[in-house]
Amino acid sequence: MSDQHPLHGANFPSARDDLRDESNRPAAYKLAYTDQDFLLRDELRGLRFQLELQKPEVTLQEHGIESTVVIFGSARFPSPEAAQKDIEQAQASGDPARVRAAKRAHRNSLYYQESQELARLITEHSLECPSEEQLYVMTGGGPGIMEGANRGAKEAGGKSIGLNIVLxxxxxxxxxxxxxFCFRFHYFGIRKMHFMLRAKAIVVFPGGFGTMDELYEALTLIQTGKSRRVPIILVGHDFWQKAINLEFLRDEGVISPEDVELVRTVNTAEQAWQFIADYYKLSPRACPRC
Incomplete structure (x- = not known):
């Protein structure tokens, strides 16, 4: 028997209250929201868009998460410890090509380590700071740079978000x-919208097509005024100097001179975090090592 006062409560049963075992019912008789075959029809794609938008949104709102630092980067960069094992195995194989690839991966594992360190700095600040300065690390939820960032947040004693994608x-x-906060998406577009909805800074480590797509999506939204301006920080001078050339685009007249200033390039996690802390005038403890 419910203890609820008779003046409270809904007059109508909820959808959950009406839920029954529908496994043996004819398709037409099933409640629409329990009929998977119906929900997966091509005509229902718009509804599935809405569901993918709403499910993470409702969860993050319920937990009071308003501000994130989004960390993008390659899924292919190993942790330093995994890279070291790969070098040892490659050297034991005697295959020169495998050794070269292992050494390259070991060199790039530095970025994994920097993403881990950046997430640690963000999370340690957020665990100690006033509530209005709380920031949560958000990644694409996969391996490589994403793993490093989620790992750094966890090792600092905090929580982080991952937006995985079905591939x-x-x-x-x-x-x-x-x-x-581990979400999975079917639609790239909805996933990218969630990256931007709460982003107060975007930090981009070296990466391939997916990373470039995410970077340019953010730049386009900010350039066109569809999104408020937030810091976009590229980590790794040497990589980004070769990978993109905004000055060339400016000189060719395809972007405006001020668009070049939308990004800041740094080399370390500490530099990236200090730029974010300065941009938002965070409390002095925002950079524990400074």
Whole structure:
């Protein structure tokens, strides 16, 4: 018997109250929201868009998460410890090509380490700072740079968010994402919208097509005024100097001179975090090592 006062409560049963075992019912008789075959029809794509937008949104709102630092970067960069093992195995194989690839991966594992350190700095600040300065690390939820960032947040004692995507070759979420904030998407577009909805800074480590897509999506939204301006920070001078040339685009007249100033390039996690802290005038403890 319910203890609820008779003046309170809904007059109508909820959808959950009406839920029954529908496994043996004819398709036409099933409640629409329990009929998977119906929900997966091409005509229902718009509804599935809305569901992918709403599910993470409702969860993040319920937990009071308003501000994030989004960290993008390659899924292919290993942790330093994994890279060291790969070098040892490559050297034992005697295959020169494998040794070269292992050494390259070991060199790039520095970025994994920097993403881990950046997430640690963000999370330590957020665990100690006033509530209005709380920031949560958000990544694409996969391996590589994403794993490093989620790992750094977890090792600092905080929570972080991962937005995983269904791919032809299944990508599993990394084990460091907070389970209650580990989301999976079918649609790239909705996933990218969630990256931008709460982003107060975007930090981009070296990466390939996916990373470039995410970077240019953010730049386009800010350039066109569809999104408020937030810091966009590229980590790794040497990589980004070769990978993109905004000055060339400016000189060719395809972007405005001020568009070049939308990004800041740094080399370390500490520099990236200090830029964010300065941009928002965060409390002095925002940079524990400074």
């Amino acid at each position: 032809p070759h299944e990508q599993e979420p990394n084990p460091y994402i907070s389970p209650e």
